[in-house]
Amino acid sequence: MKFILDAEQRLFGETLHKLLTGAGTPGVIRSWAAGEPGPGLALWRSLSEAGVFALAVPEAAGGAGPLPVELVTAFHELGRHAVPGPLVETVAAAELLSGIGDEGLAAAWLPRIAGGTAVVSLALPPAVPYALDADIADLVLTVDRAVDRAVDRAGAGDGGDELRKAVPGAVRPSLDPARRLFPVGPGGASATGPAVRAAAGAAYDLGALACAAQLTGLGRRLLEATVEYAAARRQFGQPIGAFQAVKHRLADVLVGLEYTRPLVHGAALAYGSPDFARDVSAAKAAASEAAYAAARAALQVHGAIGYTDEYDLSLWIRKARALHSAWGPPAEHRARVLSSLVGGQDPGGGRLPPPRVR
Amino acid sequence: MDLDLSPVEPFRAEVRDWLRAHVPAAALPSLETEEGFAAHRAWERELHRARLSVVSWPERYGGRDATPLEWLVFEEEYYAAGAPGRVSQNGINLLAPTLLRHGTPEQLDRVLPPMASGEVIWAQAWSEPGAGSDLAALRATATRTDGGWLLNGQKTWSSRAAFADRGFGPFRSDPAAGRHHGLTYLMFPLDAEGLTRRPIGRIDGKPAFAELFFDDVFVPDSDVIGAPGEGWRVAMSTTGNERGLTLRSPGRFTAAADRLVALWREHADPADTALRDRVADAWIRARAYRLKGFETVSRADDVGAESSVNKVFWSELDLALHETALDLLGPDGELGGEWLEGYVFSLAGPIYAGTNEIQRNVIAERVLGLPRAAR
Numbered sequence: 134m135k136f137i138l139d140a141e142q143r144l145f146g147e148t149l150h151k152l153l154t155g156a157g158t159p160g161v162i163r164s165w166a167a168g169e170p171g172p173g174l175a176l177w178r179s180l181s182e183a184g185v186f187a188l189a190v191p192e193a194a195g196g197a198g199p200l201p202v203e204l205v206t207a208f209h210e211l212g213r214h215a216v217p218g219p220l221v222e223t224v225a226a227a228e229l230l231s232g233i234g235d236e237g238l239a240a241a242w243l244p245r246i247a248g249g250t251a252v253v254s255l256a257l258p259p260a261v262p263y264a265l266d267a268d269i270a271d272l273v274l275t276v277d278r279a280v281d282r283a284v285d286r287a288g289a290g291d292g293g294d295e296l297r298k299a300v301p302g303a304v305r306p307s308l309d310p311a312r313r314l315f316p317v318g319p320g321g322a323s324a325t326g327p328a329v330r331a332a333a334g335a336a337y338d339l340g341a342l343a344c345a346a347q348l349t350g351l352g353r354r355l356l357e358a359t360v361e362y363a364a365a366r367r368q369f370g371q372p373i374g375a376f377q378a379v380k381h382r383l384a385d386v387l388v389g390l391e392y393t394r395p396l397v398h399g400a401a402l403a404y405g406s407p408d409f410a411r412d413v414s415a416a417k418a419a420a421s422e423a424a425y426a427a428a429r430a431a432l433q434v435h436g437a438i439g440y441t442d443e444y445d446l447s448l449w450i451r452k453a454r455a456l457h458s459a460w461g462p463p464a465e466h467r468a469r470v471l472s473s474l475v476g477g478q479d480p481g482g483g484r485l486p487p488p489r490v491r
Numbered sequence: 492m493d494l495d496l497s498p499v500e501p502f503r504a505e506v507r508d509w510l511r512a513h514v515p516a517a518a519l520p521s522l523e524t525e526e527g528f529a530a531h532r533a534w535e536r537e538l539h540r541a542r543l544s545v546v547s548w549p550e551r552y553g554g555r556d557a558t559p560l561e562w563l564v565f566e567e568e569y570y571a572a573g574a575p576g577r578v579s580q581n582g583i584n585l586l587a588p589t590l591l592r593h594g595t596p597e598q599l600d601r602v603l604p605p606m607a608s609g610e611v612i613w614a615q616a617w618s619e620p621g622a623g624s625d626l627a628a629l630r631a632t633a634t635r636t637d638g639g640w641l642l643n644g645q646k647t648w649s650s651r652a653a654f655a656d657r658g659f660g661p662f663r664s665d666p667a668a669g670r671h672h673g674l675t676y677l678m679f680p681l682d683a684e685g686l687t688r689r690p691i692g693r694i695d696g697k698p699a700f701a702e703l704f705f706d707d708v709f710v711p712d713s714d715v716i717g718a719p720g721e722g723w724r725v726a727m728s729t730t731g732n733e734r735g736l737t738l739r740s741p742g743r744f745t746a747a748a749d750r751l752v753a754l755w756r757e758h759a760d761p762a763d764t765a766l767r768d769r770v771a772d773a774w775i776r777a778r779a780y781r782l783k784g785f786e787t788v789s790r791a792d793d794v795g796a797e798s799s800v801n802k803v804f805w806s807e808l809d810l811a812l813h814e815t816a817l818d819l820l821g822p823d824g825e826l827g828g829e830w831l832e833g834y835v836f837s838l839a840g841p842i843y844a845g846t847n848e849i850q851r852n853v854i855a856e857r858v859l860g861l862p863r864a865a866r
């Protein structure tokens with residue numbers, strides 16, 4: 134047993150870290166938020182060349198996947214650098230397309246996702262009600278009520294089996310300026326049948342896992358940057374990091390993050406097993422809380438400067454809050470963990486009851 | 492001991508009726524923007540015409556000599572009615588008490604009436620890049636000149652200074668004196684010659700505060716508050732207001748808690764006991780803050796360092812209220828709207844008015860009497 138990334142996986146993470154450090158993501162994020170996606174799309178191509186999107190596309194469809202451990206390794210780095218764009222949505226869409234058994238749609242889009250020439254957005258209302266960056270996506274997909282209906286036994290069978298190419302509505306601003314959210318209107322059906330429901334559930338699980346990994350990366354960067362700041366900023370003739378109140382708060386952040394990474398890795402290893410949905414939910418609930426605690430601590434320890442738009446770390450602080458509830462807020466994932474533990478019988482063919490969202 | 496509010500009910504009814512007739516139906520634009528600042532200034536004028544802008548002040552300055560209890564009741568009604576945020580709050584809550592304590596009659600007559608009407612809006616200029624928690628490290632200077640003082644140096648994080656009219660704060664008038672000595676408390680126009688302001692966007696980009704650069708800004712002697720060199724003592728006499736009840740009255744939080752309960756009614760999954768507990772807790776804490784307010788105004792003695800206890804409580808309550816609301820909204824919690832605006836505001840509560848770490852040090856050392864840490 135070796136429950137730790139192997140040398141090759143570590144190297145993959147380090148390579149991405151280097152690539153993203155070189156890309157200067159704060160500038161990319163600010164352009165993206167301002168509606169200038171050029172630098173972000175260029176970065177998307179570099180990430181694709183590094184193999185990121187192929188991880189979620191099956192080998193048979195031109196990808197290298199599914200490789201969930203490599204995927205969470207990549208998303209940790211994407212979160213650490215707060216890379217903008219529908220990254221989670223694209224890999225979740227790959228999972229959806231791989232699962233629907235519709236040769237036409239999958240054959241058309243999976244190779245493009247793997248090759249980095251398709252940016253895909255996805256909404257799974259009501260759990261994931263908005264399509265991120267739908268206006269710049271090459272393809273916007275939606276499956277209505279696939280994800281919450283399974284929990285509502287009485288309503289099972291109503292909805293959830295129709296995959297549509299969606300038409301985005303008007304953008305809704307998020308606390309995270311780089312998250313441009315679009316409600317999705319009706320479009321023509323592209324695939325129907327029970328396989329769609331199962332594939333939508335699988336897409337939700339993979340998306341929540343990728344988002345959890347992104348959150349641990351965000352949390353790590355928030356902690357790293359704040360430790361550095363606390364060592365440099367002086368008040369009362371000493372570094373603020375010398376004050377026990379500051380030390381303890383940052384130590385707590387580390388404790389939280391250290392016990393989140395194993396949950397994310399454990400969930401990645403459970404891919405394809407009956408425990409996958411439960412383990413993803415455990416990881417997402419913990420990652421949401423740990424990253425948000427990191428963001429709160431980062432803001433508090435920075436004082437007023439952390440509360441400004443122009444200070445780059447505030448981009449991470451805002452994203453941590455937004456992702457806290459994206460792809461299922463912690464309460465929903467906790468509910469899913471517990472319902473799986475206390476008799477999560479499931480009408481949907483082995484899938485655990487997914488979260489219930491109001 | 493009693494909680495008999497009946498003597499103040501007539502006043503409550505008057506305030507309620509007035510607010511019902513006058514509070515704008517649609518929310519004003521955010522007071523952290525230029526457009527919103529102007530709209531809120533106009534609202535201050537309207538409040539003032541009804542003599543409701545500064546109810547606890549003496550009549551001669553535009554108030555009603557309201558008792559502290561009446562003021563609490565006014566605030567309850569004000570926030571329950573969903574009335575606009577107070578763009579004049581830093582003048583009314585932070586400068587006015589200083590002037591009432593240390594100002595000359597001439598200063599009171601000159602400064603307070605236009606403050607009450609919103610004609611002159613004040614910004615607090617205490618912090619500097621190197622002097623946040625450690626305010627006594629401040630370096631901006633006031634140098635003696637004919638008939639007054641010349642200000643030089645930099646202030647920062649001055650709330651709404653991008654749009655406000657005048658500022659106030661401590662400056663170093665005797666550079667040779669040690670940290671808490673040789674400071675002088677001054678008032679100055681924000682459009683003075685030699686003063687440059689740079690707006691700073693808060694975390695959602697709204698220009699909520701500004702940096703101020705002073706290059707030989709002249710201030711006449713008549714705008715010194717208290718004695719020259721006594722600035723630290725003058726400044727510290729207002730921190731109790733900033734941390735105590737006045738800046739953040741209970742009415743704000745009881746109103747927000749009621750709105751949270753309404754949100755729960757609309758959005759809740761009753762089976763979600765974790766959120767249910769947090770909604771209930773927020774309401775309980777808001778009630779505790781309200782009752783503590785009644786206790787405070789019933790006391791005869793000075794609250795002193797205990798105002799730090801108050802500051803920790805309201806700032807953490809405010810955050811909890813808004814975090815709970817965002818969690819209730821689920822995936823919609825990140826979207827712009829009233830709750831998100833309140834959340835963004837609440838995030839700063841544990842930082843301004845003395846950070847909560849500093850307040851906890853004060854509570855431990857000055858209220859509980861624990862040994863002082865080295866610093």
Ligand SMILES: Cc1cc2nc3c(=O)[nH]c(=O)nc-3n(C[C@H](O)[C@H](O)[C@H](O)COP(=O)(O)OP(=O)(O)OC[C@H]3O[C@@H](n4cnc5c(N)ncnc54)[C@H](O)[C@@H]3O)c2cc1C
Binds near residue numbers: 625843866
């Ligand atoms: C929204 C907002 C509005 C503001 N408005 C105004 C205004 O109108 N006018 C004005 O003058 N200022 C204003 N401020 C500034 C505010 O007063 C300062 O931010 C505050 O005093 C903290 O200073 P700092 O930001 O420099 O943080 P620092 O003092 O650098 O503190 C950084 C961190 O170190 C901690 N720390 C520092 N010393 C200690 C210690 N001894 N023990 C334990 N921990 C410690 C702090 O608690 C904090 O967590 C505002 C700030 C905000 C966020």
